[in-house]
Amino acid sequence: MGWLQGNEIDRAEVVNAKREEKRQSNAEKLREASEKLAEKASAEYNAERKENTTKRLAEGERARSRARKDAEIAALMAEVADKIESGDLSVLAGINAKTQVETLKRIENGLLWEASKKNSDAVERGDFSDPVWKEGATIDEKVMFAKYPMATRSLAIFCWPSTRTANSKRSR
Structure with a gap:
């Protein structure tokens, strides 16, 4: 009052x-x-x-x-x-489910794939010639290859409700 x-x-x-x-x-x-x-x-x-x-x-x-x-x-x-x-x-404090962690992993794998296609210095070949992040690769080096429409839309489900966009759907 x-x-x-x-x-x-x-x-x-x-x-x-x-x-x-x-x-x-x-x-x-x-x-x-x-x-x-x-x-x-x-x-x-x-x-x-x-x-x-x-x-x-x-x-x-x-x-x-x-x-x-x-x-x-x-x-x-x-x-x-x-x-x-x-x-x-x-x-990413809104994460509370396996599917959301799997989505994050999928996004990271996409970044790794894009970085390896561009022959980034942050990527090396691991076992079976799979691309892996080099030890000490920075976040900036990793996200440099993000394709933003995919990444921002996928990451929107992890944000707090106040930061969600009007078009993003709430994760279940």
């Missing part, structure tokens, strides 16, 4: 507290999802399989490959959760 008498109301503390609470909640959700995915990946990788035929051997290898990818995503999810919690990734 103070604003009716002409007094100024400062809601910055309330807004910041809610934002911090949401950031912590998202980090917790991401960490829980990471733990579940890591457990699932471990169980899938170590599952007993009959591999007495070529078909079963191939099926087993595909299952182990999926499990390895899930374990990598789970580790990345845990790392993102830690950085969100510490405040190092405040820009």
Whole structure:
């Protein structure tokens, strides 16, 4: 009611507290999802399989490959959760799901591919001649090859609601 008498109301503390609470909640959700995915990946990788035929051997290898990818995503999810919690990734504090982390990974892979096509000094060839970022490659060197319509539209789903554009859809 103070604003009716002409007094100024400062809601910055309330807004910041809610934002911090949401950031912590998202980090917790991401960490829980990471733990579940890591457990699932471990169980899938170590599952007993009959591999007495070529078909079963191939099926087993595909299952182990999926499990390895899930374990990598789970580790990345845990790392993102830690950085969100510490405040190092405040820009991406809206991330709370595996699909969003996978989208970030896909964007990074796109940047890596574009950088390798342009023969960037930030990229070298790894195992099996796959492009990998050189040790110590800076963020500026990595994002220099971004194709902005794709990157900005994909990244819009990670921003806080106040920074979303009118045309961006809220992630689920």
